[in-house]
Amino acid sequence: MKNFLIKPVFFISMILCFGVTMAQNVVKVSPGFATLNNAIATEAAKGVEVVSNTIFELERDGDYLLNGSVQNDGFALNIRAEEGSGDRPKLIPAVASGGESERPFRPRGDLSIKGLHVTNKDELGRVNLRIIRCSADNITIKVDDCVLDMDNQSAIRLDNDNISIFLTNTTISNIGLPSDPANGRGIDDRGNDIDSLVIENCTFYNITSRILRDDGGIINYCRINHNHFVNIGQRLVTFGEVVDAEFTNNLVINAGFYGAYPGSEYELIELDTLKDDLVNQGIAQEVKMNNNNFFLSEEISDLYPDSITITPVYDSIARVFADAQSTASTQLNEEVSFTKGAVLPTYIVSVYWGNPEGTPSWDNTGAPYDFEYANTFQSYSYSDTGQPLGDLRWFDMDIISGVKTIPDASGSGLSFQLYPNPAAGELHFSFELETAGDVEIDLYNMVGQKIRSIEKGYYTVGAHTVHYSISDLHAGMYISKIVSGNINNSKTVVVE
Structure with missing residues:
Protein backbone atom coordinates (compact mmCIF):
# COMPACT_ATOMS: atom_id res chain seq x y z
CA MET A 1 0.00 0.00 0.00
CA ASP A 396 -13.10 38.44 -14.84
CA MET A 397 -11.51 38.01 -11.42
CA ASP A 398 -8.57 36.01 -10.10
CA ILE A 399 -8.66 34.09 -6.85
CA ILE A 400 -7.22 35.98 -3.90
CA SER A 401 -5.00 33.41 -2.23
CA GLY A 402 -5.07 33.10 1.50
CA VAL A 403 -2.14 31.99 3.65
CA LYS A 404 -1.81 28.22 3.89
CA THR A 405 0.48 26.61 6.42
CA ILE A 406 1.67 23.17 5.36
CA PRO A 407 2.88 21.08 8.31
CA ASP A 408 5.55 18.45 8.00
CA ALA A 409 5.51 15.12 9.79
CA SER A 410 6.89 16.58 13.00
CA GLY A 411 4.07 19.12 13.21
CA SER A 412 6.20 22.20 12.50
CA GLY A 413 5.03 24.72 9.91
CA LEU A 414 6.10 27.44 7.51
CA SER A 415 3.76 30.42 7.16
CA PHE A 416 4.36 32.47 4.03
CA GLN A 417 2.86 35.65 2.57
CA LEU A 418 3.83 37.83 -0.35
CA TYR A 419 2.59 41.31 -1.14
CA PRO A 420 1.48 43.29 -3.00
CA ASN A 421 -0.27 40.92 -5.42
CA PRO A 422 -0.55 41.96 -8.24
CA ALA A 423 2.89 43.54 -7.90
CA ALA A 424 4.99 46.08 -9.75
CA GLY A 425 8.46 47.27 -8.81
CA GLU A 426 9.06 45.30 -5.61
CA LEU A 427 7.82 42.13 -3.91
CA HIS A 428 7.89 41.54 -0.16
CA PHE A 429 8.16 38.00 1.17
CA SER A 430 7.04 37.57 4.76
CA PHE A 431 7.52 34.24 6.53
CA GLU A 432 7.62 32.84 10.04
CA LEU A 433 9.73 29.92 11.22
CA GLU A 434 8.93 27.65 14.13
CA THR A 435 12.40 26.09 13.80
CA ALA A 436 15.61 27.90 12.88
CA GLY A 437 17.26 26.76 9.67
CA ASP A 438 18.21 27.44 6.07
CA VAL A 439 15.59 29.18 3.96
CA GLU A 440 15.49 29.32 0.18
CA ILE A 441 13.08 31.47 -1.84
CA ASP A 442 12.86 31.06 -5.61
CA LEU A 443 10.67 32.31 -8.43
CA TYR A 444 9.37 30.02 -11.19
CA ASN A 445 7.52 30.59 -14.43
CA MET A 446 4.26 28.74 -15.08
CA VAL A 447 5.90 25.75 -16.78
CA GLY A 448 8.07 25.05 -13.75
CA GLN A 449 11.36 26.68 -14.77
CA LYS A 450 13.25 28.47 -11.98
CA ILE A 451 13.99 31.96 -13.23
CA ARG A 452 15.22 33.73 -10.08
CA SER A 453 16.95 32.76 -6.85
CA ILE A 454 15.60 35.40 -4.47
CA GLU A 455 17.08 34.42 -1.12
CA LYS A 456 19.21 31.68 0.39
CA GLY A 457 20.41 31.86 3.96
CA TYR A 458 20.08 30.85 7.60
CA TYR A 459 17.23 32.34 9.64
CA THR A 460 16.33 32.18 13.31
CA VAL A 461 12.97 31.32 14.82
CA GLY A 462 10.36 34.03 14.31
CA ALA A 463 9.06 36.42 11.65
CA HIS A 464 11.19 37.71 8.77
CA THR A 465 10.64 39.77 5.61
CA VAL A 466 12.67 39.74 2.39
CA HIS A 467 12.36 42.57 -0.17
CA TYR A 468 13.08 41.88 -3.83
CA SER A 469 13.03 44.12 -6.92
CA ILE A 470 10.97 42.82 -9.84
CA SER A 471 11.33 45.90 -12.02
CA ASP A 472 13.06 43.87 -14.76
CA LEU A 473 10.48 41.06 -14.85
CA HIS A 474 8.07 40.80 -17.75
CA ALA A 475 4.39 41.18 -16.90
CA GLY A 476 2.68 37.85 -16.30
CA MET A 477 2.00 35.13 -13.73
CA TYR A 478 4.73 33.46 -11.67
CA ILE A 479 5.01 31.02 -8.79
CA SER A 480 7.08 31.80 -5.72
CA LYS A 481 8.34 28.94 -3.59
CA ILE A 482 9.84 28.95 -0.12
CA VAL A 483 11.65 25.94 1.36
CA SER A 484 13.07 25.36 4.81
CA GLY A 485 14.30 21.88 5.61
CA ASN A 486 11.67 19.39 4.47
CA ILE A 487 8.76 21.83 4.54
CA ASN A 488 7.70 24.21 1.82
CA ASN A 489 4.98 26.59 0.65
CA SER A 490 4.20 28.25 -2.65
CA LYS A 491 2.02 31.04 -4.02
CA THR A 492 1.07 32.46 -7.38
CA VAL A 493 1.93 36.11 -8.01
CA VAL A 494 0.90 38.40 -10.85
CA VAL A 495 3.48 40.92 -12.06
CA GLU A 496 2.05 43.97 -13.78
Missing part, protein backbone atom coordinates in the same frame (compact mmCIF):
# COMPACT_ATOMS: atom_id res chain seq x y z
CA LYS A 2 1.11 3.54 -0.68
CA ASN A 3 2.87 5.37 2.14
CA PHE A 4 0.72 8.49 2.16
CA LEU A 5 2.08 11.91 2.90
CA ILE A 6 0.88 13.63 6.02
CA LYS A 7 1.06 17.04 4.39
CA PRO A 8 -1.01 18.17 1.41
CA VAL A 9 1.11 18.41 -1.69
CA PHE A 10 -0.97 20.79 -3.82
CA PHE A 11 1.30 23.83 -3.94
CA ILE A 12 4.58 22.07 -4.53
CA SER A 13 2.95 19.70 -7.02
CA MET A 14 1.71 22.61 -9.09
CA ILE A 15 5.34 23.69 -9.47
CA LEU A 16 7.04 20.36 -9.94
CA CYS A 17 4.46 18.07 -11.50
CA PHE A 18 5.84 18.93 -14.90
CA GLY A 19 9.45 19.32 -13.90
CA VAL A 20 10.47 17.17 -16.88
CA THR A 21 8.79 19.60 -19.26
CA MET A 22 11.37 22.38 -19.22
CA ALA A 23 10.08 23.01 -22.69
CA GLN A 24 12.40 24.66 -25.20
CA ASN A 25 10.96 23.17 -28.38
CA VAL A 26 7.58 24.31 -29.73
CA VAL A 27 6.04 22.28 -32.55
CA LYS A 28 3.21 24.08 -34.33
CA VAL A 29 0.55 21.64 -35.51
CA SER A 30 -1.85 22.46 -38.33
CA PRO A 31 -5.53 21.44 -38.13
CA GLY A 32 -6.69 18.37 -39.99
CA PHE A 33 -6.91 14.60 -39.77
CA ALA A 34 -4.27 12.88 -37.58
CA THR A 35 -1.97 15.91 -37.65
CA LEU A 36 -1.63 15.91 -33.85
CA ASN A 37 -1.13 12.12 -33.64
CA ASN A 38 1.55 12.31 -36.34
CA ALA A 39 3.36 15.27 -34.80
CA ILE A 40 3.60 13.49 -31.43
CA ALA A 41 4.83 10.29 -33.07
CA THR A 42 7.50 12.19 -34.97
CA GLU A 43 8.90 13.85 -31.84
CA ALA A 44 8.61 10.64 -29.78
CA ALA A 45 10.79 8.85 -32.36
CA LYS A 46 13.58 11.30 -31.46
CA GLY A 47 13.63 10.09 -27.85
CA VAL A 48 11.93 10.54 -24.50
CA GLU A 49 13.90 13.64 -23.57
CA VAL A 50 13.07 15.39 -26.84
CA VAL A 51 9.34 14.76 -26.79
CA SER A 52 9.08 15.49 -23.06
CA ASN A 53 10.68 18.89 -23.67
CA THR A 54 8.32 19.74 -26.53
CA ILE A 55 5.12 21.77 -26.49
CA PHE A 56 2.66 20.95 -29.25
CA GLU A 57 0.90 24.19 -30.14
CA LEU A 58 -2.47 24.10 -31.90
CA GLU A 59 -4.12 26.81 -33.99
CA ARG A 60 -7.16 28.67 -32.76
CA ASP A 61 -10.37 28.12 -34.74
CA GLY A 62 -8.87 24.80 -35.91
CA ASP A 63 -10.47 21.33 -35.86
CA TYR A 64 -8.15 18.42 -35.06
CA LEU A 65 -9.52 15.01 -36.01
CA LEU A 66 -7.83 12.38 -33.87
CA ASN A 67 -6.77 9.11 -35.50
CA GLY A 68 -7.33 7.02 -32.39
CA SER A 69 -6.48 8.07 -28.85
CA VAL A 70 -3.61 10.46 -28.23
CA GLN A 71 -1.23 8.35 -26.14
CA ASN A 72 2.06 8.95 -24.36
CA ASP A 73 3.80 5.97 -22.83
CA GLY A 74 6.73 6.85 -20.60
CA PHE A 75 7.09 10.48 -21.62
CA ALA A 76 5.45 13.77 -20.68
CA LEU A 77 3.04 15.26 -23.22
CA ASN A 78 2.29 19.00 -23.36
CA ILE A 79 -0.35 20.43 -25.70
CA ARG A 80 -1.58 24.02 -25.71
CA ALA A 81 -3.49 26.51 -27.81
CA GLU A 82 -1.59 29.27 -29.53
CA GLU A 83 -1.83 32.75 -28.05
CA GLY A 84 -4.37 35.21 -29.39
CA SER A 85 -8.09 35.46 -29.99
CA GLY A 86 -10.36 32.96 -31.67
CA ASP A 87 -12.05 29.77 -30.54
CA ARG A 88 -10.13 27.09 -28.73
CA PRO A 89 -8.62 24.41 -30.98
CA LYS A 90 -11.14 21.55 -31.03
CA LEU A 91 -10.07 17.92 -30.68
CA ILE A 92 -12.61 15.53 -32.21
CA PRO A 93 -12.45 11.71 -32.42
CA ALA A 94 -12.31 10.65 -36.06
CA VAL A 95 -14.19 7.58 -37.28
CA ALA A 96 -12.13 4.75 -38.72
CA SER A 97 -13.11 2.74 -41.78
CA GLY A 98 -14.84 0.19 -39.54
CA GLY A 99 -17.15 2.87 -38.16
CA GLU A 100 -15.53 3.09 -34.72
CA SER A 101 -13.81 5.99 -32.97
CA GLU A 102 -11.74 6.18 -29.79
CA ARG A 103 -11.57 8.46 -26.77
CA PRO A 104 -9.34 11.55 -27.15
CA PHE A 105 -6.64 10.75 -24.55
CA ARG A 106 -5.09 7.59 -23.04
CA PRO A 107 -2.10 8.93 -21.05
CA ARG A 108 0.56 6.61 -19.62
CA GLY A 109 2.80 9.54 -18.72
CA ASP A 110 2.32 13.09 -17.46
CA LEU A 111 -0.20 15.04 -19.53
CA SER A 112 -0.68 18.81 -19.68
CA ILE A 113 -3.33 20.42 -21.89
CA LYS A 114 -4.11 24.13 -21.96
CA GLY A 115 -6.60 26.20 -23.91
CA LEU A 116 -8.23 23.28 -25.75
CA HIS A 117 -11.80 22.19 -26.47
CA VAL A 118 -11.92 18.40 -26.23
CA THR A 119 -15.09 16.52 -27.08
CA ASN A 120 -15.85 12.80 -26.96
CA LYS A 121 -18.56 13.19 -29.60
CA ASP A 122 -16.99 11.86 -32.77
CA GLU A 123 -17.26 13.35 -36.24
CA LEU A 124 -20.39 11.29 -36.98
CA GLY A 125 -22.17 12.22 -33.76
CA ARG A 126 -21.50 9.09 -31.67
CA VAL A 127 -20.53 9.78 -28.06
CA ASN A 128 -17.70 7.71 -26.59
CA LEU A 129 -16.68 6.87 -23.02
CA ARG A 130 -14.02 8.61 -20.88
CA ILE A 131 -12.44 11.67 -22.47
CA ILE A 132 -9.17 11.14 -20.55
CA ARG A 133 -8.45 7.58 -19.38
CA CYS A 134 -5.36 7.50 -17.16
CA SER A 135 -3.54 4.19 -17.49
CA ALA A 136 -0.26 4.33 -15.56
CA ASP A 137 0.78 4.70 -11.92
CA ASN A 138 2.23 7.93 -10.52
CA ILE A 139 1.38 10.24 -13.41
CA THR A 140 0.10 13.81 -13.24
CA ILE A 141 -2.74 15.22 -15.32
CA LYS A 142 -2.98 18.98 -15.66
CA VAL A 143 -5.97 20.54 -17.45
CA ASP A 144 -6.06 24.34 -17.56
CA ASP A 145 -8.34 26.72 -19.45
CA CYS A 146 -10.00 23.88 -21.35
CA VAL A 147 -13.47 22.68 -22.26
CA LEU A 148 -14.18 18.95 -21.82
CA ASP A 149 -17.60 18.21 -23.28
CA MET A 150 -19.84 15.25 -24.19
CA ASP A 151 -19.17 11.84 -22.70
CA ASN A 152 -21.44 8.97 -21.73
CA GLN A 153 -19.49 7.91 -18.63
CA SER A 154 -16.81 10.21 -17.19
CA ALA A 155 -14.59 13.11 -18.19
CA ILE A 156 -11.56 11.55 -16.45
CA ARG A 157 -11.21 7.92 -15.41
CA LEU A 158 -8.35 6.37 -13.46
CA ASP A 159 -7.09 2.86 -14.16
CA ASN A 160 -4.03 3.10 -11.91
CA ASP A 161 -2.81 4.30 -8.52
CA ASN A 162 -1.23 7.45 -7.11
CA ILE A 163 -2.28 9.75 -9.93
CA SER A 164 -2.47 13.52 -9.35
CA ILE A 165 -5.05 15.64 -11.18
CA PHE A 166 -5.14 19.43 -11.40
CA LEU A 167 -8.24 20.96 -13.03
CA THR A 168 -8.11 24.75 -13.21
CA ASN A 169 -10.06 27.38 -15.15
CA THR A 170 -11.87 24.62 -17.02
CA THR A 171 -15.46 23.84 -18.02
CA ILE A 172 -16.74 20.25 -17.95
CA SER A 173 -20.22 19.67 -19.36
CA ASN A 174 -22.77 17.17 -20.66
CA ILE A 175 -21.31 14.08 -19.00
CA GLY A 176 -23.57 11.03 -18.79
CA LEU A 177 -27.02 10.14 -20.09
CA PRO A 178 -29.94 11.54 -18.05
CA SER A 179 -31.64 8.15 -18.42
CA ASP A 180 -28.71 6.55 -16.53
CA PRO A 181 -27.93 8.72 -13.48
CA ALA A 182 -25.55 6.16 -11.95
CA ASN A 183 -23.08 7.11 -14.69
CA GLY A 184 -21.99 10.58 -15.68
CA ARG A 185 -19.01 11.48 -13.50
CA GLY A 186 -16.50 14.28 -13.67
CA ILE A 187 -13.74 12.08 -12.22
CA ASP A 188 -14.08 8.36 -11.55
CA ASP A 189 -11.24 6.84 -9.51
CA ARG A 190 -12.46 3.22 -9.99
CA GLY A 191 -11.07 2.34 -6.56
CA ASN A 192 -7.55 3.60 -7.29
CA ASP A 193 -5.60 5.77 -4.86
CA ILE A 194 -5.20 9.46 -5.71
CA ASP A 195 -2.22 11.45 -4.51
CA SER A 196 -3.49 15.01 -5.11
CA LEU A 197 -6.74 16.21 -6.65
CA VAL A 198 -7.36 19.91 -7.19
CA ILE A 199 -10.50 21.35 -8.81
CA GLU A 200 -10.32 25.12 -8.72
CA ASN A 201 -11.99 27.94 -10.63
CA CYS A 202 -13.93 25.50 -12.80
CA THR A 203 -17.51 25.17 -13.99
CA PHE A 204 -19.32 21.83 -14.17
CA TYR A 205 -22.82 21.68 -15.62
CA ASN A 206 -25.16 18.94 -16.84
CA ILE A 207 -23.48 16.02 -15.05
CA THR A 208 -25.81 13.08 -14.38
CA SER A 209 -24.14 11.48 -11.37
CA ARG A 210 -21.48 13.51 -9.52
CA ILE A 211 -18.27 15.49 -9.79
CA LEU A 212 -16.10 12.91 -8.03
CA ARG A 213 -16.92 9.24 -7.71
CA ASP A 214 -14.83 7.22 -5.26
CA ASP A 215 -14.91 3.43 -5.43
CA GLY A 216 -12.70 2.53 -2.50
CA GLY A 217 -9.35 4.18 -3.10
CA ILE A 218 -7.65 6.67 -0.79
CA ILE A 219 -7.21 10.35 -1.61
CA ASN A 220 -4.21 11.95 0.05
CA TYR A 221 -5.20 15.57 -0.63
CA CYS A 222 -8.25 17.07 -2.30
CA ARG A 223 -8.97 20.77 -2.79
CA ILE A 224 -12.30 21.78 -4.37
CA ASN A 225 -12.43 25.56 -4.29
CA HIS A 226 -14.25 28.36 -6.15
CA ASN A 227 -16.28 26.29 -8.60
CA HIS A 228 -19.71 26.50 -10.22
CA PHE A 229 -21.61 23.19 -9.96
CA VAL A 230 -24.88 23.46 -11.89
CA ASN A 231 -27.37 20.69 -12.70
CA ILE A 232 -25.55 17.76 -11.06
CA GLY A 233 -28.02 14.89 -10.99
CA GLN A 234 -27.54 12.25 -8.33
CA ARG A 235 -24.95 13.40 -5.79
CA LEU A 236 -22.15 15.98 -5.81
CA VAL A 237 -18.83 14.78 -4.36
CA THR A 238 -18.05 11.32 -2.99
CA PHE A 239 -14.68 11.77 -1.30
CA GLY A 240 -14.48 8.30 0.18
CA GLU A 241 -11.43 7.79 2.40
CA VAL A 242 -9.65 11.13 2.14
CA VAL A 243 -6.81 12.29 4.38
CA ASP A 244 -7.06 16.05 3.80
CA ALA A 245 -10.03 17.62 2.00
CA GLU A 246 -11.26 21.15 1.35
CA PHE A 247 -14.64 22.10 -0.10
CA THR A 248 -14.79 25.87 -0.03
CA ASN A 249 -16.24 28.91 -1.82
CA ASN A 250 -18.35 26.86 -4.22
CA LEU A 251 -21.66 27.76 -5.85
CA VAL A 252 -23.85 24.64 -5.98
CA ILE A 253 -27.08 25.09 -7.92
CA ASN A 254 -29.52 22.20 -8.45
CA ALA A 255 -27.20 19.41 -7.34
CA GLY A 256 -28.90 16.15 -6.48
CA PHE A 257 -31.78 17.21 -8.71
CA TYR A 258 -33.08 13.64 -9.19
CA GLY A 259 -33.82 13.49 -5.46
CA ALA A 260 -33.31 10.57 -3.08
CA TYR A 261 -35.51 7.49 -2.88
CA PRO A 262 -36.02 5.37 0.27
CA GLY A 263 -32.90 3.38 1.06
CA SER A 264 -30.74 5.15 -1.53
CA GLU A 265 -28.61 6.90 1.11
CA TYR A 266 -27.73 9.63 -1.37
CA GLU A 267 -26.13 12.81 -0.06
CA LEU A 268 -24.38 15.63 -1.89
CA ILE A 269 -21.13 15.32 0.09
CA GLU A 270 -20.11 11.84 1.21
CA LEU A 271 -17.08 10.83 3.29
CA ASP A 272 -15.50 7.73 4.76
CA THR A 273 -13.39 7.77 7.91
CA LEU A 274 -9.75 6.73 7.75
CA LYS A 275 -9.09 3.04 8.17
CA ASP A 276 -6.91 1.65 10.94
CA ASP A 277 -3.77 1.33 8.79
CA LEU A 278 -3.60 5.12 8.44
CA VAL A 279 -4.85 5.92 11.92
CA ASN A 280 -2.18 3.65 13.41
CA GLN A 281 0.46 5.75 11.61
CA GLY A 282 -0.77 8.78 13.55
CA ILE A 283 -2.51 10.31 10.54
CA ALA A 284 -5.57 12.39 11.36
CA GLN A 285 -8.33 13.15 8.88
CA GLU A 286 -8.81 16.85 8.11
CA VAL A 287 -11.89 18.13 6.31
CA LYS A 288 -12.70 21.80 5.75
CA MET A 289 -16.10 22.87 4.42
CA ASN A 290 -17.09 26.52 4.52
CA ASN A 291 -18.51 29.42 2.51
CA ASN A 292 -20.59 27.43 0.04
CA ASN A 293 -24.05 28.03 -1.41
CA PHE A 294 -26.30 24.98 -1.86
CA PHE A 295 -29.59 25.70 -3.64
CA LEU A 296 -32.23 23.44 -5.20
CA SER A 297 -35.07 25.01 -7.17
CA GLU A 298 -38.59 24.35 -5.91
CA GLU A 299 -39.62 23.92 -9.55
CA ILE A 300 -37.59 20.71 -9.43
CA SER A 301 -38.55 19.38 -5.99
CA ASP A 302 -42.24 20.06 -6.69
CA LEU A 303 -42.03 17.39 -9.42
CA TYR A 304 -40.92 14.62 -7.03
CA PRO A 305 -43.29 11.71 -6.42
CA ASP A 306 -44.31 11.26 -2.78
CA SER A 307 -41.57 8.67 -2.17
CA ILE A 308 -38.76 10.97 -3.38
CA THR A 309 -37.14 13.47 -1.02
CA ILE A 310 -34.68 16.33 -1.39
CA THR A 311 -31.11 15.02 -1.28
CA PRO A 312 -29.38 16.00 2.00
CA VAL A 313 -26.18 18.04 1.77
CA TYR A 314 -24.04 15.90 4.12
CA ASP A 315 -23.83 12.23 5.01
CA SER A 316 -23.36 11.31 8.67
CA ILE A 317 -19.56 11.51 8.58
CA ALA A 318 -19.42 14.81 6.71
CA ARG A 319 -22.03 16.15 9.12
CA VAL A 320 -19.69 15.52 12.06
CA PHE A 321 -17.04 17.75 10.46
CA ALA A 322 -19.61 20.34 9.44
CA ASP A 323 -21.00 20.57 12.96
CA ALA A 324 -17.56 20.73 14.55
CA GLN A 325 -16.63 23.64 12.27
CA SER A 326 -20.00 25.39 12.57
CA THR A 327 -20.22 25.11 8.80
CA ALA A 328 -23.90 26.04 8.86
CA SER A 329 -22.98 29.58 9.87
CA THR A 330 -21.09 30.03 6.57
CA GLN A 331 -23.49 28.11 4.32
CA LEU A 332 -26.00 29.81 2.05
CA ASN A 333 -29.22 28.58 0.49
CA GLU A 334 -29.66 31.34 -2.06
CA GLU A 335 -31.19 31.24 -5.51
CA VAL A 336 -29.08 33.17 -7.99
CA SER A 337 -30.01 34.21 -11.52
CA PHE A 338 -27.35 33.71 -14.17
CA THR A 339 -26.90 36.03 -17.12
CA LYS A 340 -27.58 33.06 -19.40
CA GLY A 341 -27.83 29.83 -17.43
CA ALA A 342 -28.25 26.20 -18.44
CA VAL A 343 -31.77 24.88 -18.87
CA LEU A 344 -33.43 23.94 -15.57
CA PRO A 345 -33.56 20.10 -15.49
CA THR A 346 -37.31 19.93 -14.88
CA TYR A 347 -37.61 18.27 -18.28
CA ILE A 348 -35.54 15.37 -16.89
CA VAL A 349 -37.19 15.02 -13.47
CA SER A 350 -40.73 15.22 -14.92
CA VAL A 351 -40.05 12.10 -17.00
CA TYR A 352 -37.42 10.08 -15.12
CA TRP A 353 -39.38 8.79 -12.14
CA GLY A 354 -42.21 7.55 -14.36
CA ASN A 355 -40.24 6.33 -17.37
CA PRO A 356 -36.44 6.25 -16.84
CA GLU A 357 -35.68 4.85 -20.28
CA GLY A 358 -37.69 7.62 -21.91
CA THR A 359 -35.75 10.41 -20.18
CA PRO A 360 -34.59 12.97 -22.76
CA SER A 361 -30.96 13.90 -23.40
CA TRP A 362 -29.41 17.11 -22.15
CA ASP A 363 -31.16 20.20 -23.46
CA ASN A 364 -28.52 22.75 -24.44
CA THR A 365 -30.90 25.35 -25.78
CA GLY A 366 -29.17 28.71 -25.58
CA ALA A 367 -25.61 27.39 -25.24
CA PRO A 368 -22.96 28.66 -24.86
CA TYR A 369 -23.91 29.85 -21.40
CA ASP A 370 -22.83 32.74 -19.23
CA PHE A 371 -22.90 31.85 -15.53
CA GLU A 372 -22.20 35.33 -14.23
CA TYR A 373 -24.61 36.62 -11.57
CA ALA A 374 -25.28 40.11 -10.25
CA ASN A 375 -23.49 41.77 -7.35
CA THR A 376 -26.85 42.20 -5.61
CA PHE A 377 -26.81 38.56 -4.52
CA GLN A 378 -25.31 37.68 -1.15
CA SER A 379 -23.21 35.01 -2.88
CA TYR A 380 -21.37 37.75 -4.77
CA SER A 381 -19.23 38.69 -1.77
CA TYR A 382 -19.54 35.53 0.32
CA SER A 383 -16.23 33.76 -0.26
CA ASP A 384 -13.74 33.64 2.60
CA THR A 385 -11.91 36.55 0.92
CA GLY A 386 -15.05 38.55 0.08
CA GLN A 387 -15.17 37.48 -3.57
CA PRO A 388 -18.07 35.86 -5.43
CA LEU A 389 -18.72 32.20 -4.75
CA GLY A 390 -17.96 29.90 -7.63
CA ASP A 391 -15.83 30.14 -10.76
CA LEU A 392 -14.36 33.63 -10.86
CA ARG A 393 -13.74 33.56 -14.60
CA TRP A 394 -17.37 34.61 -15.05
CA PHE A 395 -16.51 37.86 -13.25
